[in-house]
Amino acid sequence: MKAFTYLRPGDGAEAVALLREHGPDARVIAGGQSLLLALKDRSARPPVLVSLRGVPELAGVRVEGDELVVGATTTYAQLTRAELPGWQATIAAVAGDLADRPVRTMGTIGGGLCAADPRYDVLTLVTGVGARLEVLSSAGRRVLTPAEFFAPGGGTRLEPGDVLTAIRFPGTAAWDGVVFEKFRTRVFDAALASVLCAVRLDPDGALAALQLTVGAAVPVPVVAVQTGSALVGTSAAAVDVDAVARDVVTEVLPGRGDTPALQYARELVSALTRRALVRALAHPRS
Amino acid sequence: MTQAPPRPTSTAPVKLVGQSVPRKEDLALLTGTARFIDDVKLPGMLYAKILRSPVAHARVRSIDTSRARQMPGVVDVLCGADLVGRVKPWGDLMQDLLVGDHTPFAVDKVLYEGQELAAVVAETKYQALDALEAIEIDLEELPALVDPEAAMAPGAGLIQEGITYEFGDGNIFDRYRVRIGDADAAAEEADVVVRQRFTTNRQAGAALDPHGCVADYDTFTRELTIWSSTQSIYMVRDVLADVLQIPRNKVRVRIPEVGAGFGSKAQIFPYEVIASIFSMRLGRPVHLVLGRKEIFQSGTARNGQVRYAELMCRRDGTITGYRDYVVHNCGAFSVWGNQVLHIGTNVGMLPYAIPNIRIDGDIVHTNTAPGGALRGFGIPQTIWAKEQLVDMAAAELGMDPLELRAKNVIRPETFPFTTPMGQIIDSTSMYDCLHTSAEAIGWAEKKAHPVPYEGVGLAVSMKYTSCRHPSFDTDLSAVRLRLETDGTVTIYSSDVTHGQSHATMLAQIVADGLGVGFEKITLAAPDSVTSPFGLGTYASRGAAVLGTACRLATERLRERVLTIAAHVLEANVEDLDIGNDRVYIKGLPDSGLYLEILASFAAYRTHQLPPGFEPTLEVVATYDTPTEREGADGSGNLSVTYSAAAHSAHVRVDPETGYVRVVDYAMAHDTGVVINPLVVEGQHQGGFLMGLGMVLGEDYLYDADGHLTNASFATYLAPTATDMPELTKIYEIPAPSLTIPGGQKGAGESGTGPVPAAVGNAVFDATGVRFTELPITPQKMLLALREKERQGAVTFRFPDDMPDFTGPRTKAEWPEPDLTDAVDFDWDDLPGFDDEDDEDDVDGGPAL
Numbered sequence A: 001m002k003a004f005t006y007l008r009p010g011d012g013a014e015a016v017a018l019l020r021e022h023g024p025d026a027r028v029i030a031g032g033q034s035l036l037l038a039l040k041d042r043s044a045r046p047p048v049l050v051s052l053r054g055v056p057e058l059a060g061v062r063v064e065g066d067e068l069v070v071g072a073t074t075t076y077a078q079l080t081r082a083e084l085p086g087w088q089a090t091i092a093a094v095a096g097d098l099a100d101r102p103v104r105t106m107g108t109i110g111g112g113l114c115a116a117d118p119r120y121d122v123l124t125l126v127t128g129v130g131a132r133l134e135v136l137s138s139a140g141r142r143v144l145t146p147a148e149f150f151a152p153g154g155g156t157r158l159e160p161g162d163v164l165t166a167i168r169f170p171g172t173a174a175w176d177g178v179v180f181e182k183f184r185t186r187v188f189d190a191a192l193a194s195v196l197c198a199v200r201l202d203p204d205g206a207l208a209a210l211q212l213t214v215g216a217a218v219p220v221p222v223v224a225v226q227t228g229s230a231l232v233g234t235s236a237a238a239v240d241v242d243a244v245a246r247d248v249v250t251e252v253l254p255g256r257g258d259t260p261a262l263q264y265a266r267e268l269v270s271a272l273t274r275r276a277l278v279r280a281l282a283h284p285r286s
Numbered sequence B: 001m002t003q004a005p006p007r008p009t010s011t012a013p014v015k016l017v018g019q020s021v022p023r024k025e026d027l028a029l030l031t032g033t034a035r036f037i038d039d040v041k042l043p044g045m046l047y048a049k050i051l052r053s054p055v056a057h058a059r060v061r062s063i064d065t066s067r068a069r070q071m072p073g074v075v076d077v078l079c080g081a082d083l084v085g086r087v088k089p090w091g092d093l094m095q096d097l098l099v100g101d102h103t104p105f106a107v108d109k110v111l112y113e114g115q116e117l118a119a120v121v122a123e124t125k126y127q128a129l130d131a132l133e134a135i136e137i138d139l140e141e142l143p144a145l146v147d148p149e150a151a152m153a154p155g156a157g158l159i160q161e162g163i164t165y166e167f168g169d170g171n172i173f174d175r176y177r178v179r180i181g182d183a184d185a186a187a188e189e190a191d192v193v194v195r196q197r198f199t200t201n202r203q204a205g206a207a208l209d210p211h212g213c214v215a216d217y218d219t220f221t222r223e224l225t226i227w228s229s230t231q232s233i234y235m236v237r238d239v240l241a242d243v244l245q246i247p248r249n250k251v252r253v254r255i256p257e258v259g260a261g262f263g264s265k266a267q268i269f270p271y272e273v274i275a276s277i278f279s280m281r282l283g284r285p286v287h288l289v290l291g292r293k294e295i296f297q298s299g300t301a302r303n304g305q306v307r308y309a310e311l312m313c314r315r316d317g318t319i320t321g322y323r324d325y326v327v328h329n330c331g332a333f334s335v336w337g338n339q340v341l342h343i344g345t346n347v348g349m350l351p352y353a354i355p356n357i358r359i360d361g362d363i364v365h366t367n368t369a370p371g372g373a374l375r376g377f378g379i380p381q382t383i384w385a386k387e388q389l390v391d392m393a394a395a396e397l398g399m400d401p402l403e404l405r406a407k408n409v410i411r412p413e414t415f416p417f418t419t420p421m422g423q424i425i426d427s428t429s430m431y432d433c434l435h436t437s438a439e440a441i442g443w444a445e446k447k448a449h450p451v452p453y454e455g456v457g458l459a460v461s462m463k464y465t466s467c468r469h470p471s472f473d474t475d476l477s478a479v480r481l482r483l484e485t486d487g488t489v490t491i492y493s494s495d496v497t498h499g500q501s502h503a504t505m506l507a508q509i510v511a512d513g514l515g516v517g518f519e520k521i522t523l524a525a526p527d528s529v530t531s532p533f534g535l536g537t538y539a540s541r542g543a544a545v546l547g548t549a550c551r552l553a554t555e556r557l558r559e560r561v562l563t564i565a566a567h568v569l570e571a572n573v574e575d576l577d578i579g580n581d582r583v584y585i586k587g588l589p590d591s592g593l594y595l596e597i598l599a600s601f602a603a604y605r606t607h608q609l610p611p612g613f614e615p616t617l618e619v620v621a622t623y624d625t626p627t628e629r630e631g632a633d634g635s636g637n638l639s640v641t642y643s644a645a646a647h648s649a650h651v652r653v654d655p656e657t658g659y660v661r662v663v664d665y666a667m668a669h670d671t672g673v674v675i676n677p678l679v680v681e682g683q684h685q686g687g688f689l690m691g692l693g694m695v696l697g698e699d700y701l702y703d704a705d706g707h708l709t710n711a712s713f714a715t716y717l718a719p720t721a722t723d724m725p726e727l728t729k730i731y732e733i734p735a736p737s738l739t740i741p742g743g744q745k746g747a748g749e750s751g752t753g754p755v756p757a758a759v760g761n762a763v764f765d766a767t768g769v770r771f772t773e774l775p776i777t778p779q780k781m782l783l784a785l786r787e788k789e790r791q792g793a794v795t796f797r798f799p800d801d802m803p804d805f806t807g808p809r810t811k812a813e814w815p816e817p818d819l820t821d822a823v824d825f826d827w828d829d830l831p832g833f834d835d836e837d838d839e840d841d842v843d844g845g846p847a848l
C-alpha cells in the first residue's frame, strides 16, 4: 500500500467536488472490498481516496414511482435483508449468495458495478433485468442503460470524477419471474459463468418477454437478444429448453471451442441456461 | 465421643494418555493472543523486503541499487554480487551434494520466478517497499524449462550451471533406483500387467502464518538471535552458522507461535540469511516477513512427478511385481526434493509385500518454484499411481477392488514382519482398516446398485512414522525435563509444535509418569540456547519419536524423585508410588510427600538428599529410532513403525458442470496407541483436507515462460470448509507399535496419502473416466465426459485420450530410463581446484 489522503464528503455534491478538485488520480472508495486488494499489492496507487461511506443519500432502498431505487453504497448485507416484492426478491437473493460474510457486510452494489469484473453477479443482474444506472458528476446527473454504463470490451465507461449514485430497477410489473444461476468452483469464488433469465407472460401463458443474459464467461454481460425475442409468443410449456440453451451459446459465444477454457465456458452457459429456464418457466409468477 | 467422619476412599490417579484432553494450545489461539512471527517487535527494529525476479530464467546483467540507497528511510541494500565469497552456499547436506547450491540471492543467473535478487532494509516496511521499486535490474531472459521431461531432453538448456552432478551434465541432479527381486521376469510371468503414465501436481504448503523471521545481532557478544517461523530450530541454526561461518553457539534460534508449516518450513530459506546479514551489518533487529505471493513463489511446493508405472498380478489376484520410471520435478532448487522420491517410493510400496520391484527415478531441476517436503512426503504421489493401477488390475481380473486389496494387504501371522522392500512392520491393522472403511461407505451396497454419475473408490497406504533420511543418518528427538521447586514441571524440546499439540500430548505423558497435575506442566518455547538437540517437527514424528524421548525422560525423572522420597520416608523404592502430585506408600494415595517438597530438597536442602545423590531434578533423554540406512538396492527399514490408512470415497459428478463433490468419506487408521483422540482426529481431518485439495483443485499453474499465474489465495484453489464432506466416519483400529515403547504411531500424514487415489478411483467408478493427471478440476472433468461421449467410449483416460494430448499414450512410446552409473567423482578432476584456499575462519566472524 502507498500513503494516501482519505477524504469523507457528507453528500454526493461534495464527493463530486472533491474528485474534481483532486484530479483524475483521486479514486472513490465504497466498501473497499475490491479496491483495498489493489491498494495492498500496489496495483492501484491513488494519492487521494474519496470515501462514500458517510454519504447517507447514496445508501438505502426506496421506491420511486414504478422503480425500485437502490443507493449505490447499499451493502450486499443490507440488500439481503431488504424485503422486496415479486421478482425483486431475486435482487436480495443474488446479494445474499455471493462472496463471503465479511465481503457482503462491507461490499456495496455500486462498488461491484464500478469494479465491473464480469464475474461479479450484480453486472449480470442489472443487465438482465434492464436496470438503469444513475451517475453524478460535476456536469450534473445522467441515467445510463447497462449497455451505456459498461464498456463493450470490459470495465465501465465512467470518467474520472463520476460517481454512481443509484441503481434504478424496473417495477414489479416488468417481469413475472427472474431466475439467476451461476457456477463457481468454491462457494466464496466469483462466478465462472452466470445466466439470468427474466420472463413476462401474457394472460394466456404465452411468453410476452424473455431475456436471457450471460455473464462472467464474457468480458461484459451479454443479452441473447435474438434467442429471447424469437421465443416471444411461444407458450411457456412449449419451450424446448435444450434448443434454447444451444441458441444462447451460439449467440453469445459463437465459434467452435479453440481453448479448453472457452469450450468449458460454452458448456457452463448451456447448463446454466437450461437450469435458469426450467426454474423460470416452472413457476413464472412466484 | 463423636465419630470422625469417614475418610474419603482413596482414588487411584486417572491416566491421561488415551483421553481427549482439551488442548493447552487452544486458549491463546482462540482468543487471538498468540504471538506469531509478524507480531515480534524488538526495540529499534528495522524492516526488510526482498526484490524477487519477475522472470523464471535469465542471466543477470546488472543490478543497480544506488538509487534505492538514497530513498527515504533506507538503511542498507544488498544484492547477490555484494555477498559473493562472503557466505557459504548451502543445501549440500540434505541433497547429498558435495557443494551447496543455495545462495541468498541470484548472482549470475535467475533460476525461477520469485528468486531473490536484492533486498532493502528501512525504518518502515513501506519505505523498504518504495526502495525496492528504485532498484534497477537488467536481466537477459532465457527460455524457461517448465516441464520436467522437457528439462531432461537432449539439447535442453542447463538450469544450474555451476554444479557438476554425479550423473554428469544436465538438469538431472540425482537418480534413484530400486532393485528388489526381478520385476522384469515378474512381468513376463504375470497373468495380468496393467500400466499407465500418471502425473501429479505441485501443491503449496499454504500455511496461514507466513514464512518470516526477525534477526537480532548483538555486536558486543557477537551473538545472532533469530526468531523464525520454522519447523526445525537446529536445521536453521546449524545451516545459518555454516553459511555465515560463525560458531554454532553464537547463533540462537527462537520460536514464536508457528501457524503451521506442513513441511514447507522444514528448512532454512534465503530470507533468514538475508535478515541475519542485515542485522550483523547494522547491529539492529531486522524484521523480514514474506507476503503471500512470495510464499507461493518461493516457500517450497510439493514435488510434481511423472510416473510410468506397471503393476503385475497373477490370475488369483496376487500382486507379484511393480515397475516404475519416475521423473521427479524438484523445481529450480530443492533442499529435500530428492529425499521425497526415495522415501515416498520406498514406503509407497506398502501396504503390499511386493516381491519384485524395479524403479528408476530421474530427479530433475526445472525453472519452477523450489520443491520440497509437503504433508505425505511423496506417499500421495506414489499412491496416486499405484492404487489406481490396483483398480485397473481388478477390472482386468474381473475382481472386486476391495477383494483384490484384501488379498494383498499385509496381514502376517506374526510380527514383526519384514517385506521384500525391507520394511519391518512391527504391527498393523491394515486388513481391518480396509474392511471397516469400505463397510462404512456402503461399498457392497453401492457396487450392487450403481447410481449414474455416482461412484465409490478405495485406496490404502501406509505412512512412515518419522524416517532415517537416506541423505543423513539420524532420526532423533530429545526432551529435557525439570521438576521445579514448586512442583510444576517444565518440558524443553527443540521440536517446534505448530499444530501437533506437543504441549498437550507431552504433558499427558509426563502427567501419567510423574503423577503431576496436567495443569502444572508447561512446554517451554523452543530455543536453541535451552532446548536439547533434536531434528524438528516433520514426518509425523512428534508423538512417536519426541513422545518416546519424553517418556524416557519422565522415567528417569521419576526414578530420581522416588530415590529421594525413599530416602526421606525411609522406605523401599518398590513400596512407593507416584500420583496426585505426591509420592506415597502403595495403596495410600492420599498420604505421602508432595513433589514440591522433594524438588525443593533437591535444590535448596541438599542435606536431605540420599548420600551421593547429585542434586536437582533435571534430566535429558534422547531417542534415536532403531531404523536402517537405505541399501544400494533401495531396500531398508527407513521408519520405526508404519501407520495404516484405508480410505473410501463416495463422489457425485455433476454431468453438466463437471463439479466433483465428495459426498461421503470414510477413513480407518491405525495410529497405534492414541495419546489424545481429539488431537489425532484433528490431524486426520486436516490431512484429508490437504489430500482433497491435491485431487480436486490445487496446482501451480505456470505459463510457458515459467510465470506462476495463480500465486494468491483468490486464484489458487485450496479447498475451504464448505468443500469438506461431513467427516463422521473416522475410525481408529489400534495395533500398538511393538518398537515404540508407548505403542504410538505417527498421525499427521495418514489422512493425506490415499485421498487423491481414492477420489480418482471413485471418479472412474462414477464416470468411466480415469484421470491420470492431477488435479481433477470441473473443467477437465466436463471436457473428458464430452470427449468420451463423442468417441462413444465406455472408458476413457484424461488427458491421454484427448485429441490434443501430445504425451506418450502407450508403453511403446514410453521413454526408457538411462541406466548409466554415476560418474566416479575425484576432486583432482575439478578444474582449478586448489586446496590451499581451504582455511576456516572460526572465531573472527565474517566481514559482512
Ligand SMILES: Cc1cc2nc3c(=O)[nH]c(=O)nc-3n(C[C@H](O)[C@H](O)[C@H](O)COP(=O)(O)OP(=O)(O)OC[C@H]3O[C@@H](n4cnc5c(N)ncnc54)[C@H](O)[C@@H]3O)c2cc1C
Pocket: A027, A028, A029, A030, A031, A032, A033, A034, A035, A036, A052, A072, A073, A097, A098, A099, A100, A103, A106, A107, A108, A109, A110, A111, A112, A113, A114, A115, A119, A120, A121, A122, A162, A163, A164, A165, A188, A189, A190, A191
Ligand atoms: C473474497 C471475495 C469474494 C468475492 N466473491 C464475489 C462473488 O461471488 N460475486 C460477486 O459478485 N462479487 C464477489 N466479490 C466482489 C465484490 O462484490 C466486490 O468486491 C464488491 O462489490 C466491491 O464493492 P465495494 O463497495 O467494496 O467497492 P470498492 O472496492 O470500494 O470499489 C471498487 C471500485 O469501484 C469504484 N467505486 C466504488 N463505488 C463507486 C461509486 N459509487 N461510484 C464510482 N466508482 C465507485 C472504486 O473506485 C473502485 O475502483 C468478491 C470479493 C472478494 C474480496
